[in-house]
Amino acid sequence: MTMIGLEIHCQLTNLQSKLFCSCKANYREFQINENICPICMGLPGSLPRLNQEAVKKATMIAMALNCTTPEKIAFFRKNYFYPDLPKNFQITQLNIYGDTSVGGSGSIMIGDKKIRITRIQLEEDPGRLIYEGSSSKNQITLVDYNRAGTPLVEIVTEPDFETPKEVRAFLNVLSDLLANLGVADPSLEGAMRADANVSIEGEKKVEIKNIGSFHDLEKAVHFEITRQESLHSRDIEIAQETRHWDDKRKITVSSRSKEEDLDYRYFLEGDIPWVRIDTDIHNKLKLEMPESISSKKERYVSKYNIPAQVADVLSSDKFYSDLFEESHTELNAKEVANIITTDLMGLADTREKRESSKLTSKHLRELADAIQSGKISRNSSKNALHAILKTGNDLNTIISELDLGNVSDESELLEIVTSVISDEPKAVDEVKSNPQTINYLVGKVMQKTKGKADPILTLDLLKKQIGI
Amino acid sequence: MNLKISALDFIQEVKTGNISAEDFVAKTMEQIKNVDDKLHAFLSINEKAVDQAREIDKKIKSGVDVGACFGMPISIKDNICIKDSNTTCASKMLENFIAPYDATVITKLKNQDAVFVGKVNMDEFAMGLTTEFSAFGPSKNPWNLECVPGGSSGGSAVSVSAFECVASLGSDTGGSVRNPASFCSTVGYKPTYGLISRYGLISYANSIEQIGPLTRTVKDAAFMLNLVSGIDPNDNTTIDNKNTNYLSGIETGIEGKKIGIIKEMIGDGIDSSVLSATKDAISKLESLGAICEEISLEMIKFSVAAYYTITATEAGSNLARYDNLRYGYDFPLEGYEFNSYISKARRNFGPEVTRRMILGGFVPSAGHAGKYFLKALKVKSKLTKEINNAFKQFDLLISPTVPVLPFKIGEKIDDPISLFLIDINTVTANLTGKPAISIPYAISNGLPIGIQLMADSMNDQLLLRAAYALEQTVKLPEVSI
Numbered sequence: 035m036t037m038i039g040l041e042i043h044c045q046l047t048n049l050q051s052k053l054f055c056s057c058k059a060n061y062r063e064f065q066i067n068e069n070i071c072p073i074c075m076g077l078p079g080s081l082p083r084l085n086q087e088a089v090k091k092a093t094m095i096a097m098a099l100n101c102t103t104p105e106k107i108a109f110f111r112k113n114y115f116y117p118d119l120p121k122n123f124q125i126t127q128l129n130i131y132g133d134t135s136v137g138g139s140g141s142i143m144i145g146d147k148k149i150r151i152t153r154i155q156l157e158e159d160p161g162r163l164i165y166e167g168s169s170s171k172n173q174i175t176l177v178d179y180n181r182a183g184t185p186l187v188e189i190v191t192e193p194d195f196e197t198p199k200e201v202r203a204f205l206n207v208l209s210d211l212l213a214n215l216g217v218a219d220p221s222l223e224g225a226m227r228a229d230a231n232v233s234i235e236g237e238k239k240v241e242i243k244n245i246g247s248f249h250d251l252e253k254a255v256h257f258e259i260t261r262q263e264s265l266h267s268r269d270i271e272i273a274q275e276t277r278h279w280d281d282k283r284k285i286t287v288s289s290r291s292k293e294e295d296l297d298y299r300y301f302l303e304g305d306i307p308w309v310r311i312d313t314d315i316h317n318k319l320k321l322e323m324p325e326s327i328s329s330k331k332e333r334y335v336s337k338y339n340i341p342a343q344v345a346d347v348l349s350s351d352k353f354y355s356d357l358f359e360e361s362h363t364e365l366n367a368k369e370v371a372n373i374i375t376t377d378l379m380g381l382a383d384t385r386e387k388r389e390s391s392k393l394t395s396k397h398l399r400e401l402a403d404a405i406q407s408g409k410i411s412r413n414s415s416k417n418a419l420h421a422i423l424k425t426g427n428d429l430n431t432i433i434s435e436l437d438l439g440n441v442s443d444e445s446e447l448l449e450i451v452t453s454v455i456s457d458e459p460k461a462v463d464e465v466k467s468n469p470q471t472i473n474y475l476v477g478k479v480m481q482k483t484k485g486k487a488d489p490i491l492t493l494d495l496l497k498k499q500i501g502i
Numbered sequence: 503m504n505l506k507i508s509a510l511d512f513i514q515e516v517k518t519g520n521i522s523a524e525d526f527v528a529k530t531m532e533q534i535k536n537v538d539d540k541l542h543a544f545l546s547i548n549e550k551a552v553d554q555a556r557e558i559d560k561k562i563k564s565g566v567d568v569g570a571c572f573g574m575p576i577s578i579k580d581n582i583c584i585k586d587s588n589t590t591c592a593s594k595m596l597e598n599f600i601a602p603y604d605a606t607v608i609t610k611l612k613n614q615d616a617v618f619v620g621k622v623n624m625d626e627f628a629m630g631l632t633t634e635f636s637a638f639g640p641s642k643n644p645w646n647l648e649c650v651p652g653g654s655s656g657g658s659a660v661s662v663s664a665f666e667c668v669a670s671l672g673s674d675t676g677g678s679v680r681n682p683a684s685f686c687s688t689v690g691y692k693p694t695y696g697l698i699s700r701y702g703l704i705s706y707a708n709s710i711e712q713i714g715p716l717t718r719t720v721k722d723a724a725f726m727l728n729l730v731s732g733i734d735p736n737d738n739t740t741i742d743n744k745n746t747n748y749l750s751g752i753e754t755g756i757e758g759k760k761i762g763i764i765k766e767m768i769g770d771g772i773d774s775s776v777l778s779a780t781k782d783a784i785s786k787l788e789s790l791g792a793i794c795e796e797i798s799l800e801m802i803k804f805s806v807a808a809y810y811t812i813t814a815t816e817a818g819s820n821l822a823r824y825d826n827l828r829y830g831y832d833f834p835l836e837g838y839e840f841n842s843y844i845s846k847a848r849r850n851f852g853p854e855v856t857r858r859m860i861l862g863g864f865v866p867s868a869g870h871a872g873k874y875f876l877k878a879l880k881v882k883s884k885l886t887k888e889i890n891n892a893f894k895q896f897d898l899l900i901s902p903t904v905p906v907l908p909f910k911i912g913e914k915i916d917d918p919i920s921l922f923l924i925d926i927n928t929v930t931a932n933l934t935g936k937p938a939i940s941i942p943y944a945i946s947n948g949l950p951i952g953i954q955l956m957a958d959s960m961n962d963q964l965l966l967r968a969a970y971a972l973e974q975t976v977k978l979p980e981v982s983i
Binding site: 122 | 581582583589591596599601602603605700701702703704705708709735736737738739815816818819822823825827828829836840841844863866867868871875
């Protein structure tokens with residue numbers, strides 16, 4: 035049996051500051067080594083100053099993943115030398131000596147499958163290494179400490195996955211969940227990283243590190259299973275080791291460093307006293323927690339009669355479900371959900387497009403209302419939406435500027451209907467014997483009006499003129 | 503002008519206009535110039551000290567709000583960061599490190615118009631109790647230039663005792679303030695863990711060390727604590743002391759207080775003159791109305807071993823950052839692979855630091871932690887329990903600060919174990935977080951002896967009260983320098 039376990043690192047990108055100082059948690063907007071201070075640089079004499087918000091957010095994640103949450107938590111030092119680690123130790127959490135991290139064992143359902151969570155811990159991200167030089171001879175390593183000290187939550191799962199597909203499904207659910215909690219923006223580059231443990235047929239466990247994206251994680255796991263199966267089929271023993279994902283060649287490579295042998299000499303971080311998270315705080319956090327994705331989905335279906343599939347897509351995406359909540363009324367909810375899932379998600383499918391979009395909730399509400407009242411056709415609404423995203427202009431302005439309004443004037447439409455009937459005598463005859471084929475003529479009217487004809491009125495007029 | 507005055511007297515004199523801060527600081531700088539070649543208390547001098555004192559005088563004259571120090575000259579141990587000044591920890595590793603920020607205690611003292619005359623010598627990274635492990639050469643004991651001044655805050659004690667400043671800030675990890683205070687006949691005080699912010703104090707063993715004042719009098723120590731104590735958002739381990747005034751009630755005496763004499767600290771290995779001074783102090787306390795009784799604390803005999811195991815572990819981690827990548831000394835880094843670079847770059851640590859780094863790599867390591875580090879933590883928690891129980895019975899505990907008299911420079915430097923054992927009376931206060939103070943009590947053959955009092959956590963006021971009462975019973979000669 036194949037067993038896959040994950041260690042996911044998620045930056046708490048929505049926090050104001052780093053885990054132990056007031057530098058920005060969002061280091062991405064800075065020039066190299068500009069988002070640093072004596073604390074995150076580990077200068078002599080500096081001490082960590084715990085960001086209490088980070089503890090709260092990490093606890094929220096633990097609660098959302100149904101983990102046990104202890105009354106008090108402790109921090110530990112993980113000691114090792116590495117140039118991206120300013121203090122040459124990382125402040126992290128551990129479950130030993132009776133001290134516990136922010137989250138104990140928990141679980142989450144992925145479809146019908148239960149994935150168990152081993153633990154959740156809060157720790158600091160190291161800096162970032164930048165390699166320059168083309169060959170190993172002239173290679174130099176530069177260090178950017180802007181990221182050093184960014185709050186990171188590590189989520190460790192039990193080896194409950196059996197296929198790369200399950201891994202991917204879990205990561206999608208997890209990243210939606212983290213976004214929905216408002217603790218992180220998983221779409222930011224490097225905000226979510228993962229290591230995987232893979233073993234097959236009761237053989238030894240292999241750890242894969244250095245995987246840059248979820249897409250690559252799926253590939254790396256797939257590669258590793260294939261590699262191990264191939265060895266296994268030839269009766270070659272699988273070595274317990276750490277392998278690195280080679281991003282360029284898309285294979286895993288045995289890492290020569292003896293990471294397995296490292297002794298981290300963990301011990302309590304004396305500069306941060308135990309943090310108490312009592313029942314009161316837990317209860318308060320529960321109240322502060324946003325509605326879960328599954329509860330949103332249920333509400334969309336039961337309250338607004340939105341189809342389950344649409345509700346699923348909408349509730350999973352924090353950006354769009356927030357937009358939905360702001361835009362919809364009791365009457366137009368279904369229409370708003372429709373516009374978002376069938377049109378908007380396609381038009382604004384990247385983070386850049388979302389950010390540059392000039393669409394407001396007011397636009398969306400008016401557009402849905404216009405469709406429902408027949409002021410604009412479903413067809414034309416797409417064009418209107420496109421224009422809104424680009425210009426941010428008022429819906430009425432866009433309708434008149436682009437001439438998108440429905441042709442619902444009876445005499446105007448009658449003229450077009452009459453001309454279609456005289457152009458298409460054959461089709462008219464066919465309609466007389468088989469009324470179902472009238473849609474062909476409706477299509478012709480739509481063609482002439484560029485899709486703006488009021489469909490109900492068009493059908494009415496055609497029937498009247500043909501005499502059926 | 504008389505440099506041999508206490509901090510409180512200095513302030514009074516400046517306040518009343520009898521002396522100016524500028525004159526006093528200038529005279530102090532002159533004293534440093536005259537005696538420090540012999541004593542080597544200072545690693546660097548603040549060239550602007552006199553100018554700064556002049557500015558404070560201007561403030562005094564113009565009637566603008568003046569800070570409580572009125573230009574008082576203070577020396578600072580070289581492991582406490584002062585912005586834009588060298589902070590070397592008496593190590594070649596940090597020879598060129600210029601602190602880009604002020605420690606919290608420095609900010610507080612600056613706000614109170616203190617003048618820093620310079621940074622003072624210490625054992626490298628505060629590891630040692632003789633100041634002989636300074637990478638820049640040992641300091642000398644003003645009472646006998648052939649003797650060690652104690653350590654690791656040796657420079658602080660020497661500078662106070664030889665009138666090169668009015669007061670000093672040191673740090674105390676296992677006795678590093680109290681030990682040199684005892685050897686140089688000054689007051690040395692380690693407050694309750696958490697009373698003074700450690701932000702800007704370069705860590706050696708962060709879970710047990712505290713910044714503490716070295717002064718001429720107990721009242722000066724209380725005054726210094728008033729200035730630098732209190733909760734600090736930059737140090738999560740600080741305690742809110744609600745702006746306690748440690749001078750208030752300091753003269754109210756100790757009548758009826760119960761004082762425990764720690765049996766394990768007056769037994770084997772104690773110098774006879776130290777023992778008789780201790781007995782004398784006990785009888786003095788009794789004559790002041792205190793009730794003194796012996797108490798045995800069984801865990802004391804394990805305390806030094808636990809202390810060195812815990813401090814080595816923390817030091818191994820705290821000093822890991824000195825890889826010379828971001829600051830340090832000149833070292834061309836090109837052409838090295840990382841691991842070989844690290845081991846080469848870290849060769850600038852001195853012998854004692856290297857010894858403790860090796861120890862610190864071993865005692866908490868997988869497979870050995872159970873035998874050493876975890877056991878040491880157990881000793882620490884049992885010792886704390888034992889001391890807490892003792893404080894249910896007693897208000898204070900008494901012992902000599904150091905079991906021996908100051909010894910010759912070089913005498914014990916090659917015998918680390920016998921050096922370690924000298925810490926026996928001081929480490930308990932650090933391992934348990936309790937406040938302890940050493941006060942000058944006697945001179946034997948021209949060498950000082952200090953008496954240590956210890957109180958329960960946050961009972962610093964009572965501790966200072968008792969120390970003051972005992973201090974009033976002795977009159978000691980001044981050092982001839």
